[in-house]
Amino acid sequence: MLKPASDLRLHHRRVLVIDDSPAVCAALEVLFSLHGAEVLSAACPSEGLAVLQEQPVDLVIQDMNFRREATSGEEGVALFHEIRRVHPDLPIVLMTAWTHLETAVELVKAGAADYLAKPWDDARLLTTVSNLLDLRQARAQAAALRRERHEARAALERRFNLCGAVYESEAMHTLVSVATQVAHADVPVLITGPNGSGKEVLADIIQANSAVRAGPYVKVNLGALPGDLIEAELFGTEAGAFTGARARIGRFEAASGGTLFLDELGNLSAAGQAKLLRVLQTGQFERLGSNATRRAEVRLVAATNADLRGAIRAGTFREDLYYRLNVIELEVPPLAARAEDVLPLARHFLDERHSLSPAAEAALGRYPWPGNVRELRNVIRRACLLAESAEIGEAALNLPALEREPAEAPQPDRAAVESALARNEGNISRAARELGLSRQALYRRMEKLGLKTDT
Numbered sequence: 420m421l422k423p424a425s426d427l428r429l430h431h432r433r434v435l436v437i438d439d440s441p442a443v444c445a446a447l448e449v450l451f452s453l454h455g456a457e458v459l460s461a462a463c464p465s466e467g468l469a470v471l472q473e474q475p476v477d478l479v480i481q482d483m484n485f486r487r488e489a490t491s492g493e494e495g496v497a498l499f500h501e502i503r504r505v506h507p508d509l510p511i512v513l514m515t516a517w518t519h520l521e522t523a524v525e526l527v528k529a530g531a532a533d534y535l536a537k538p539w540d541d542a543r544l545l546t547t548v549s550n551l552l553d554l555r556q557a558r559a560q561a562a563a564l565r566r567e568r569h570e571a572r573a574a575l576e577r578r579f580n581l582c583g584a585v586y587e588s589e590a591m592h593t594l595v596s597v598a599t600q601v602a603h604a605d606v607p608v609l610i611t612g613p614n615g616s617g618k619e620v621l622a623d624i625i626q627a628n629s630a631v632r633a634g635p636y637v638k639v640n641l642g643a644l645p646g647d648l649i650e651a652e653l654f655g656t657e658a659g660a661f662t663g664a665r666a667r668i669g670r671f672e673a674a675s676g677g678t679l680f681l682d683e684l685g686n687l688s689a690a691g692q693a694k695l696l697r698v699l700q701t702g703q704f705e706r707l708g709s710n711a712t713r714r715a716e717v718r719l720v721a722a723t724n725a726d727l728r729g730a731i732r733a734g735t736f737r738e739d740l741y742y743r744l745n746v747i748e749l750e751v752p753p754l755a756a757r758a759e760d761v762l763p764l765a766r767h768f769l770d771e772r773h774s775l776s777p778a779a780e781a782a783l784g785r786y787p788w789p790g791n792v793r794e795l796r797n798v799i800r801r802a803c804l805l806a807e808s809a810e811i812g813e814a815a816l817n818l819p820a821l822e823r824e825p826a827e828a829p830q831p832d833r834a835a836v837e838s839a840l841a842r843n844e845g846n847i848s849r850a851a852r853e854l855g856l857s858r859q860a861l862y863r864r865m866e867k868l869g870l871k872t873d874t
């Protein structure tokens with residue numbers, strides 16, 4: 420049954436066995452070294468702790484009693500806690516007699532990786548150990564990646580003003596880096612992305628790091644203005660341009676020497692689009708009701724959650740204007756596409772009196788966030804106001820009962836379905852739960868895969 424030296428997952432991994440029985444140590448040494456692992460052994464807790472102090476170890480297998488007459492398991496409990504204290508992340512597998520399984524279960528709750536009853540089953544022990552080693556490696560890699568990103572962010576933050584943007588995801592890091600790089604150039608930037616995803620935060624970063632950051636920063640929400648007022652708002656009016664009109668400078672003039680942020684660009688009328696195109700091409704415009712041509716020197720940043728390419732096809736947005744504006748296009752992904760940002764943002768929005776329970780954090784991770792970061796901010800603010808205790812639980816978040824888009828749920832393949840069914844002895848409900856599907860969805864999946872559903 421043993422496949423000598425073939426299990427790559429165990430190759431060059433170092434396993435420490437702490438057991439007073441030389442026979443146990445010898446057996447485990449043969450078992451693991453056949454699979455390419457290096458085995459160290461220690462006959463008592465103090466010797467085991469000394470080994471751990473001297474050299475790096477990937478996993479510990481420990482006994483619960485270390486003297487012939489001892490049966491209480493106390494020594495094993497003390498050893499476990501001592502190893503945990505010094506090595507918080509080291510996987511520890513407990514070997515115990517059947518009579519002491521309760522103690523082992525207690526220790527697993529306290530953070531032991533797993534336990535096996537003596538006499539152990541070789542195949543099961545090997546599987547347990549190699550899974551734990553894989554998990555440890557995956558965690559170490561994830562932690563290294565996170566550290567790298569934190570360093571990259573810190574480096575960016577030393578050079579640029581990131582305007583308090585909070586993120587962990589690679590996607591946002593790339594986006595913010597590009598924003599800081601293009602900030603200095605005098606080219607228009609178009610920011611696209613769904614509602615509440617953080618388009619304005621990116622615009623702020625561009626402004627704050629631009630050559631004109633000392634100049635005015637004018638924001639115009641084109642979606643909030645009635646269509647017939649937009650032109651007057653942008654370009655200004657001459658006294659008497661229309662009944663009751665007073666002379667007024669427009670936002671282009673107000674932003675001269677600085678940055679103009681045009682939000683909700685998709686709402687600009689055909690006439691407004693024509694004028695905007697002209698300013699972009701020539702720098703020239705006129706106030707409403709005036710023939711005097713003026714010049715505007717502004718850095719233009721525009722944002723939209725509309726599908727401008729679709730609007731071009733539909734004939735409601737000018738293609739030439741689109742190409743003028745999107746010299747640089749920054750696309751902010753929806754929050755659901757950058758799951759790593761959810762918890763850092765949630766913690767950022769908490770006030771200093773509240774924290775999130777683990778169940779609440781898990782619920783935030785499952786929710787699909789159709790309203791993106793703004794919705795997350797509102798959920799956390801509301802929970803802080805209404806929470807009855809310092810720790811916000813899942814119920815206090817009051818998240819709407821939304822399911823993730825079905826398209827987003829990965830469809831398990833045949834092997835995944837079969838092994839889930841096998842693990843759950845053919846129990847459809849339990850297998851479905853494990854696969855993250857409803858019972859009906861699993862039935863449909865099984866039918867599609869040609870698996871028998873009449874068990």
Ligand SMILES: Nc1ncnc2c1ncn2[C@@H]1O[C@H](COP(=O)(O)OP(=O)(O)OP(=O)(O)O)[C@@H](O)[C@H]1O
Nearest residue numbers: 583584585613614615616617618619620724792793
């Ligand atoms: N990365 C982030 N870090 C911190 N706060 C953020 C981040 N992204 C968004 N926010 C906050 O979330 C809210 C919504 O962001 P923002 O206004 O930039 O979104 P938007 O894409 O412009 O939305 P809309 O399409 O509705 O105009 C704001 O309060 C903003 O401060």
Ligand SMILES: [Mg+2]
Nearest residue numbers: 618619682722
């Ligand atoms: Mg906005």
